[in-house]
Amino acid sequence: MVAHGHVQNGVVVLDDGVRLPEGQKVTVVPALEQQSGPYPVSKEQREATLRLIGIWKTDNPPSDEAVEKIIDEYRTKKYG
Numbered sequence: 001m002v003a004h005g006h007v008q009n010g011v012v013v014l015d016d017g018v019r020l021p022e023g024q025k026v027t028v029v030p031a032l033e034q035q036s037g038p039y040p041v042s043k044e045q046r047e048a049t050l051r052l053i054g055i056w057k058t059d060n061p062p063s064d065e066a067v068e069k070i071i072d073e074y075r076t077k078k079y080g
Contacts, residue, residue: 003015003018003020004016004031005018012028042078044074044077044078045074047074048070048071048074051070052067052070
């Protein structure tokens with residue numbers, strides 16, 4: 001579900017009479033961020049994605065575990 005709204009006196013007010021149950025957890029993303037284009041991607045993320053795309057073009061693509069290993073390797077390189 002996507003609900004649109006606006007900020008009024010520091011509080012998010014949903015438009016069109018949308019009501020959510022009390023205690024409902026929500027995520028608020030400013031509309032300007034959504035319209036600004038693709039999310040920024042680091043050089044490491046881009047390289048890892050391109051490496052994975054190249055693997056998937058093979059006759060024997062990697063298993064989910066192998067993909068997780070590749071992602072973990074890049075995380076380790078970046079964060080130690």
